[in-house]
Amino acid sequence: MSSSSLPRLNLRNLMLAMAVFSVIITLCNSLYATYDVQRSLLINNTLEANRVYAAKLAEVTESVIAATRQQLAYSAGQLVTRMDDEAALLAETARLHQQSDTFNSVVVVNAKGVIIATSPQTLKVKGVRLTSASARQSLKAKTPLITDPFVSPAGNYIISMSHPVFATNGDYLGYVAGTIYLEQSNILGRILGQHYYQDGSYLYVVDRHKTLIYHPNPDRIGERIRDNSAIDDVLQGHEYAHPVINSRGVNMLAGFAPVPSTGWGIVAQRPKAATLAGINEHLLRVVLKSIPLSLLTLIGIWLSALFISRPLWQLATSTGLMSRQDAQADISGVRSWYYEAAQLKRAILRGIGRLNDRIDQLHTDSHTDALTGLLNRRGMEQLLDSYTQQQTPFSVITLDIDYFKQVNDTHGHDAGDRVLSSLASVMKEQARREDALCRSGGEEFMIFLPQTSADNAREVAERLRQGVASNPMPVVGHITLSLGVAHWAGNDESTKTVLNRADQALYRAKREGRNRVAMATAD
16 A cells, blocks of 8 residues: 555544544533433423422312312202292302302302392392203202303303202202302412413313313413313323423423312413423533633644643543543543643543532432432332342331321411421431431331331331420421331332331221321231
8 A cells, every 4th residue: 555545644633533522422422411311300390390289289179169069058958948038048148158259159049940049139130040051050950060161141151069959858949059250350260370480381270171261361261172182181080290282382391180079170381491491501501611611622632732642542532431430530540741631631520520410419319309308209119129139127117197188278388398397307316327218208208127126116116106296396286197017027028018018007007096106917
């Protein structure tokens, strides 16, 4: 082969090409890995947050509906012998209307479909006969009913919650109903409207026919939504979260939950673009700040290539093998005896360190409950895998705060969160170094005690129960715990089985009066 056919490359140019290629690949890999992990984490966290949020609001709405039905049932009972007493009818409708801010109006309709009493009386529909099929839904049902939306005789777009009135001999006398004006200020708006955000997040409610009965944009009330998978799923009774494209063609991250007693569905969603806006800006700043140093480094490599071939070759080789576990140690061992090589080495090590720190933090976050600092379910599963592989016997304490729903209902979810955090602190104070504390969900916790017998675990559980019962929690005062204890001896029994036995013991403690410790029975 003649010399003219040889590649016209020298060591300096080849080293520069290798350095440029290695730096770019490393930077792109780091940026892509960081972007992909953060993107997935943001999307998953947003979906889960929206699902939990929708579920909480569905629970609140369910409670309000149940209380409202009780009010209507009480009023119906009061009217059994008074359907012909105009004064009594007016008094009862006024009382029911003024009792709470649930209804925009209250009406009493007799068995012939004639409105015989209203509150407020300014409606001027007394004596009007209901003729349309939609308005006569409650008459036809003769059972407690939440109607589909319809236009009332007064011209309002409403849904009606009614309860039938039967005479003592069983004759149907009519019904008493409270109405919710969908296009005016109403109870749904007061429950859900405060949760509207400025970044495009919002909540809406659909009835069983996919008709919007609540939406932050009043103009959309009464609109029937088609081709929305979130609405299809929630109306089938599913509580879940997934990305959707809404009826306006916007990519949304939607979480949803049903309101079982009404057939409604609550959807909480946030634009996908808004969720990812922060990460895009962050990565752009990283890229922009990396450009000047990268250019200076490459220029320095180019000018000094003849004198620095060996250390730069070592750096290029090491950075090209970033997937190796000892890549960072190799880079640290390069003898960077001049400024440019030292700077490049320092920049690479700093980038690797930051990336490793971020990955470690993401790993920790994915295994830790944000509110309490305890292990979450993923962390618990990893712990149980370790116990199983090493055949480490352990005892498990499953515990649950008694009447925690009443704490949330009475004092609010912020106070409930403080109680959960305070309980976690008490558990940490009483735990040994080798014990593992987990929040398995809601107000439920687990304590894993390796190399601990069931009797000793019972003593630990009893000590925790007494400590919590005797010391008041912030805001809410005294609370109590119900606890179940089970033991895994490292035999053929699965860890899932021992957790089920601990749960059964917990349920038995609750059935036997709460504020106690129950031991699991052997299968």
